[in-house]
Amino acid sequence: GEDVEQSLFLSVREGDSSVINCTYTDSSSTYLYWYKQEPGAGLQLLTYIFSNMDMKQDQRLTVLLNKKDKHLSLRIADTQTGDSAIYFCAENTDKLIFGTGTRLQVFP
Amino acid sequence: DAGITQSPRHKVTETGTPVTLRCHQTENHRYMYWYRQDPGHGLRLIHYSYGVKDTDKGEVSDGYSVSRSKTEDFLLTLESATSSQTSVYFCAISQTGQGTGNTIYFGEGSWLTVV
Numbered sequence: 575g576e577d578v579e580q581s582l583f584l585s586v587r588e589g590d591s592s593v594i595n596c597t598y599t600d601s602s603s604t605y606l607y608w609y610k611q612e613p614g615a616g617l618q619l620l621t622y623i624f625s626n627m628d629m630k631q632d633q634r635l636t637v638l639l640n641k642k643d644k645h646l647s648l649r650i651a652d653t654q655t656g657d658s659a660i661y662f663c664a665e666n667t668d669k670l671i672f673g674t675g676t677r678l679q680v681f682p
Numbered sequence: 683d684a685g686i687t688q689s690p691r692h693k694v695t696e697t698g699t700p701v702t703l704r705c706h707q708t709e710n711h712r713y714m715y716w717y718r719q720d721p722g723h724g725l726r727l728i729h730y731s732y733g734v735k736d737t738d739k740g741e742v743s744d745g746y747s748v749s750r751s752k753t754e755d756f757l758l759t760l761e762s763a764t765s766s767q768t769s770v771y772f773c774a775i776s777q778t779g780q781g782t783g784n785t786i787y788f789g790e791g792s793w794l795t796v797v
Binding site (some may be wrong): 616619675 | 724727788
């Protein structure tokens, strides 16, 4: 079956690193994504990683993929208050399956 | 912004009434999608379209129908709204289909309350 799981909530201090975790079940996923949703808005694609990669870095964002454990993580370096949002991971086989979202709260 | 307009943005309707949500895009993307977002469920695909008059069901299609008579417009209809259809509805577009790594762009959402 297809299931993507995330922890519901993460709270970090401004300037620290945030790590948001995700587990998925479909080993045939070709792409895995991270989306950001700010209050009252739609989802914005942050980054994605192809299944034959282990890591992808994009400025403050680092994505790690452990295919053996079907585990995906998003690390945000130097977290800012503007990073406060809900973060969704999604796996992509023949359709896009979203996790339930992790609400990141950044406090001063 | 990806050039996606959803209307209405907010609507309150009564149980049993029909409701149509509209998604309009200016990007000429082939694929269009309707998702619903509910607490604890993330986003779930209702229906999608891969061209004019070409549509298919998603994982939560019961109680919904769609139509796409023009490339730029994708309509979602609730024939007889129920309280379980209270949700936030998102339209999305992409140039190629899911599974290709192509970016999927989302609209701003339509908040629907069925009382």
